[in-house]
Amino acid sequence: MNRKEMVRELSDSLELDKTACAVLIDTVQDEIIAILARGGKFTHSHFGSFSTTIVAEHEGRNPRTGERLRIPKKRKVKFTPAKALKENINGQ
Numbered sequence: 001m002n003r004k005e006m007v008r009e010l011s012d013s014l015e016l017d018k019t020a021c022a023v024l025i026d027t028v029q030d031e032i033i034a035i036l037a038r039g040g041k042f043t044h045s046h047f048g049s050f051s052t053t054i055v056a057e058h059e060g061r062n063p064r065t066g067e068r069l070r071i072p073k074k075r076k077v078k079f080t081p082a083k084a085l086k087e088n089i090n091g092q
Contacts, residue, residue: 036077048081 001009003025010021032050035042041051057073
């Protein structure tokens with residue numbers, strides 16, 4: 001499912017116009033991104049948790065040339081599914 005299809009589904013389910021649903025999706029997405037950018041964690045009890053981890057600076061290699069290079073430290077987004085989500089997907 002892509003964003004356009006999600007907007008349509010929400011519009012049908014909530015009986016709202018598509019523009020309002022698009023704004024709703026964008027606002028939720030922006031808030032989650034802001035939480036993660038501050039180093040916080042977003043948890044939805046029946047869905048899962050989004051958090052960030054820091055990957056230390058390390059040495060890498062350019063696969064094309066074999067040249068060694070330094071890869072700076074960075075934040076990565078991590079998603080941990082909730083037990084309820086896993087059970088729902090697996091039909092338990």
